[in-house]
Amino acid sequence: MHRLYRLIDEDPRFHALQRSRSRFAWSLVALVLTGYYSFVSVIAFAPALFARALYEGTTISIGLLAALAVLLLSIGLTGLYIVRANRVFDRLNRTIVDDARSRFEHR
Amino acid sequence: MKILRASSLLLLATPLAALAQAAAAPPKLNVIAISMFLVFVAVSLGITVWAAFRTKNTSDFLAAGGRISGFQNGLAITGDWCSSAALMGIAALIYTTGFDGLIYSVVPFGAWPLMMFLMADRLRNLGKYTIADIVSLRFDRVQIRTLVAVSSLVFVIGYLIVQLVGAGTLISNLFGLPYATAEMIIGVLIVLYVAFGGMIATTYVQLVKAVLLLSGASFITFAVLARFNWSPDALYAAAASxxxxKEAVMQPGGLLPDPISAISCGIMLLFGGAAMPHVLMRFFTVPNAREARKSVFYAASFIGYFYLLTFVIGYGAIAFVMKDPRFLDANGAIIGGPNMAAIHLSEAMGGDYFLGYIAAVAFATIVAVVAGLTIAGASAISHDLYANVFRHGKATDREVVKVSRIAAVVIGVIGIVLGIAFKDQNIAYMIVIPFTVSSSVFFPLLFLSMYWRGLTTTGAVVGGSVALVMGIVLLVLGPTMWKEILGHAEAIFPYKYPALFTITTSFLTMIIVSKLDTSDRAKREIAEFDDQFVRSQTGLGAEEAAQH
Known part of the structure; x- marks a missing residue:
C-alpha cells in the first residue's frame, strides 16, 4: 500500500467519515429506489390505482401527481446530498488528508 | 448500389414532397429554420476554432483539460442527456398514449440521484479520461480495457444510428432537405467539432444547445399554460376531451404489456442511464470531486425541469395539434408522424418564427448529441485501445491526440454510412441496444469494482463479456427483431427488454467467477482494493491523473 494512503487508512476519523457518508448515501439510494419501484410496480400490477382522479371533478389523475412527486423527490434528494457532502464530508476529508500529508512529510 | 438507387429515388421524390409541404405550410418557413440553424452553425464553428487553439495535449482533447466548471458541465451533461428524442420522442409518446409516455420521462430520471449518491465522487476521484480508467486501476489493463472499449463502441454505434436515422427523417421534414444531404451536414459538422475542437468544443457546443433547448421548451410550456389561464386542470381536461x-389519457395503459417487461424496462432505463460512457466521461472535465458533484446537481435540476415541461408539452400537443386541420393530412393523421407533435405545437404557439427556432434547435440537438457520442467512441479507440492495449501505455501525447482525431473522422463516416443504410427502417427499438449494454456491462462493472473488494479481472471480464453477448443474442431473438423485423412467427425470447435477465446474469457471473478465482493475480487485485478505496474517498492521486 502507498505510504500516504496507509497513513489515511490508519486514521480512525477516515473510517468514521467513510461510514457516516456511506450510511447517508445508501439511505438516500433506498429512498429513491423505493420511490421508483413503487411507481413502476403500481403501473405494472395495479394500474387502476393511478387511474383514479385526484379529487371530484378534476381530470388530473393520481398517477400524474405520483409522476410529479417522483421527479421532485429525485431532485430534492440530490440537492440534500450535495449540501451535506459539500458542507460536512468535504471539510472532514480535507482535514484528514492534510493531517496525513503533514505526518507523511515529517517522517 | 442500393444506397445510390435510394438516394436518386429520393431526389425524384423531393420536388413532390416539397409541393406537398408547400400546400400544407407557407414555403418561407424553411428559410427561417435554415437561417436560424446557420446562425447556430456559425457560432459553433467559432467555438471550434477557439477550442482548437486551446487544445494542446491529450488531457485538453479528451477531458477539456479538467477546466470546466460544475455549472458549465451540468449544462453540457444536460445537453448530452436530452437528445432530440427527449423533446420529440416523449411528446410523441404522450401524444399517442397519454400517461404511458410520462413513464419515459420519470423513470430514466432516477439515474440522476443514483449517479449522485453512488458514483459522482468516486468516478471523479478514480478516473482520468474514460470509464475504463476506473476499472483498470487494480485490474489487468489489457483485458479490462478491451472489454470496456468494445462495449463502448457497441454502445456508441447503436446510439448513433438511432440519432442519425431520426435526424435524417426529421430534417428532411423540417427543412425540406434531402435525407442524404441532412446526414452529410451532420457528419461534416461533428467531424469538424470533434476532430479539431475535441472535448472543449464538444462541451461548449453542448452547453449552447442545452440553453437553446431549455428556453425553447420553456416557451412552449408557458405559451400552452397561458392559453388555459395558467390552469393545468383546464389543460388536462381539454386534452382528455x-x-x-378520453379520460384514459391520464391513466396507465398497455404500453408495457406485462409486469416483467415493465420492471425490465424500468431497471434498464435506471441502471443504463446511470452508466452511459458519453455522460460519465464528462465527470473528468471538471477539476475535482466537489465540482463533479455540483455538475450532477445542476444536470439533475435542469433535466428534471425539462422533464416537468414535457408534462405540459405532451398534453399541450394533444390539445392544440390533434384537432387543428393545419397539422393533419387528408386522413386526419398528424403530418410527419407523431414525432412532429412537439414541432407542430411550437408552430401553433409561436408561429413561423418560433417553428423555425424549434426546428433549428432540434437540428442543433442532434448534431451536439452525435458529437458527444463521437468523442466517447474516439476516446475508447485512442486512449483505451491504442494507448493502453496496443502500445501498453507507451504512446506519446501527440500520438494519442492524432489517433483520437482519426478515430473521430472514422466514427463520423461509419455513422453517416449506417445512417443512410438504415433509412426508412423503424429504428426506435435500437435504443434498447445501448441501454442494455450500459445497464448490463458498465453498471455492474463500475459498481462492483468500486464497492466490492472481491472483484477480480477474470470475474469482471467473464461477467461483462457474457452480459454483452447475452444482451445482443436476446435482443435478436426477442419480439422486435425476430418477429417484427425478421418475420418469424413467434419470438424465441418472449420479452422486448432483456435487461432484467442480463443485469442479473452479469452481477452473478462477476461475483461467482471472482470467488472461484484463487490465482495470485486475483489475490493481488483484492489487496489493492484498500489503496483504490482511499483514493476513491479522498481524491488523493486524482490531481496527478488530471494533470497528465
Whole structure:
C-alpha cells in the first residue's frame, strides 16, 4: 500500500467519515429506489390505482401527481446530498488528508 | 448500389414532397429554420476554432483539460442527456398514449440521484479520461480495457444510428432537405467539432444547445399554460376531451404489456442511464470531486425541469395539434408522424418564427448529441485501445491526440454510412441496444469494482463479456427483431427488454467467477482494493491523473 494512503487508512476519523457518508448515501439510494419501484410496480400490477382522479371533478389523475412527486423527490434528494457532502464530508476529508500529508512529510 | 438507387429515388421524390409541404405550410418557413440553424452553425464553428487553439495535449482533447466548471458541465451533461428524442420522442409518446409516455420521462430520471449518491465522487476521484480508467486501476489493463472499449463502441454505434436515422427523417421534414444531404451536414459538422475542437468544443457546443433547448421548451410550456389561464386542470381536461381514449389519457395503459417487461424496462432505463460512457466521461472535465458533484446537481435540476415541461408539452400537443386541420393530412393523421407533435405545437404557439427556432434547435440537438457520442467512441479507440492495449501505455501525447482525431473522422463516416443504410427502417427499438449494454456491462462493472473488494479481472471480464453477448443474442431473438423485423412467427425470447435477465446474469457471473478465482493475480487485485478505496474517498492521486 502507498505510504500516504496507509497513513489515511490508519486514521480512525477516515473510517468514521467513510461510514457516516456511506450510511447517508445508501439511505438516500433506498429512498429513491423505493420511490421508483413503487411507481413502476403500481403501473405494472395495479394500474387502476393511478387511474383514479385526484379529487371530484378534476381530470388530473393520481398517477400524474405520483409522476410529479417522483421527479421532485429525485431532485430534492440530490440537492440534500450535495449540501451535506459539500458542507460536512468535504471539510472532514480535507482535514484528514492534510493531517496525513503533514505526518507523511515529517517522517 | 442500393444506397445510390435510394438516394436518386429520393431526389425524384423531393420536388413532390416539397409541393406537398408547400400546400400544407407557407414555403418561407424553411428559410427561417435554415437561417436560424446557420446562425447556430456559425457560432459553433467559432467555438471550434477557439477550442482548437486551446487544445494542446491529450488531457485538453479528451477531458477539456479538467477546466470546466460544475455549472458549465451540468449544462453540457444536460445537453448530452436530452437528445432530440427527449423533446420529440416523449411528446410523441404522450401524444399517442397519454400517461404511458410520462413513464419515459420519470423513470430514466432516477439515474440522476443514483449517479449522485453512488458514483459522482468516486468516478471523479478514480478516473482520468474514460470509464475504463476506473476499472483498470487494480485490474489487468489489457483485458479490462478491451472489454470496456468494445462495449463502448457497441454502445456508441447503436446510439448513433438511432440519432442519425431520426435526424435524417426529421430534417428532411423540417427543412425540406434531402435525407442524404441532412446526414452529410451532420457528419461534416461533428467531424469538424470533434476532430479539431475535441472535448472543449464538444462541451461548449453542448452547453449552447442545452440553453437553446431549455428556453425553447420553456416557451412552449408557458405559451400552452397561458392559453388555459395558467390552469393545468383546464389543460388536462381539454386534452382528455380531444384524445380518442378520453379520460384514459391520464391513466396507465398497455404500453408495457406485462409486469416483467415493465420492471425490465424500468431497471434498464435506471441502471443504463446511470452508466452511459458519453455522460460519465464528462465527470473528468471538471477539476475535482466537489465540482463533479455540483455538475450532477445542476444536470439533475435542469433535466428534471425539462422533464416537468414535457408534462405540459405532451398534453399541450394533444390539445392544440390533434384537432387543428393545419397539422393533419387528408386522413386526419398528424403530418410527419407523431414525432412532429412537439414541432407542430411550437408552430401553433409561436408561429413561423418560433417553428423555425424549434426546428433549428432540434437540428442543433442532434448534431451536439452525435458529437458527444463521437468523442466517447474516439476516446475508447485512442486512449483505451491504442494507448493502453496496443502500445501498453507507451504512446506519446501527440500520438494519442492524432489517433483520437482519426478515430473521430472514422466514427463520423461509419455513422453517416449506417445512417443512410438504415433509412426508412423503424429504428426506435435500437435504443434498447445501448441501454442494455450500459445497464448490463458498465453498471455492474463500475459498481462492483468500486464497492466490492472481491472483484477480480477474470470475474469482471467473464461477467461483462457474457452480459454483452447475452444482451445482443436476446435482443435478436426477442419480439422486435425476430418477429417484427425478421418475420418469424413467434419470438424465441418472449420479452422486448432483456435487461432484467442480463443485469442479473452479469452481477452473478462477476461475483461467482471472482470467488472461484484463487490465482495470485486475483489475490493481488483484492489487496489493492484498500489503496483504490482511499483514493476513491479522498481524491488523493486524482490531481496527478488530471494533470497528465
Amino acid at each position: 380531444i384524445h380518442p381514449s
